[in-house]
Amino acid sequence: MREGNKLFFDKRDGGPFDTVTVNENASDPPQDPSAPNPNNPAERAPEGPSINSATSLSLEATYINSNFASQTVIENPPPPSVDFANPNPFYGPDETDPLASCGYRYRVFDLGITEDEDIKICVRTEVDAYTPGSGSPKDGHGLVTIRALNEFDPRAQGAGGAPDWRTKLDSQRGAVVATEMKNNSCKLAKWAVQSVIAGAETMKIGYPIFPLFVFMFCPFLTAYEWPDTFLAQTPVITLVMLF
Secondary structure (H helix, E strand, O other): OEEOOEEEEOOOOOOHHHOOOOOOOOOOOOOOOOOOOOOOOOOOOOOOOOOOOHHHHHHHHHHHHHHHHHHOOOOOOOOOOOOOOOOOOOOOOOOOOOOOOOEEEEEEEEOOOOOOOOOOOEEEEEOOEEOOOOOOOHHHHOOEEEEEOOOOOOOOOOOOOOOHHHOOOOHHHHHHHHHHHHHOHHHHHHHHHHHHHHOOOOOEEEEEEOOHHOOOOOOEEEEOOHHHHHOOOOOEEEEEEEO
């Protein structure tokens, strides 16, 4: 939408930008079942979507990322929660459920190549938590973004040779991270860019163990201390287990 000399970019609700992809960069990525041929009456439609189809895995990954941050942060003091200067733009007066741990920061970047070009972009960014003792989060200190990968059947199409996290995260964590970077390079790069644009100092990536009920109790967490370093594919890795 254009208003004077300003352009506003938005997205449609319920589109692909609202869901999280899974193994889209694998050599044989997850696929949805093909629709039946309308010219072949004998061909039957599939009974239902597989739990390992691209759509099912995407919905699962979206659900995990929507809930993982709230399960890994401390919302009750100490340390105290922090309110930003402006209220949450998506929390209306009719809402009754408490807000999840999330903060929106509006940041302006200069896109002009020369001094005469007055091209600026204002971006609404998102952070999930802050690290106590790193300064005031209102000033951008100690901000953290939290994301989560999701494991599925390693024998299914699209697994991309992923090892079993339950047995390999402790003994071969480097191999697990390298495989996920290969199969989800686009998604991980997008998360890192989002963290850098938001001004986050830390990006934490969780590894919820399959099946999902285990994720509720003992997820593994891998912390990349500097998102820009992660973009260069040289992350500083620390393994933390949460109870």
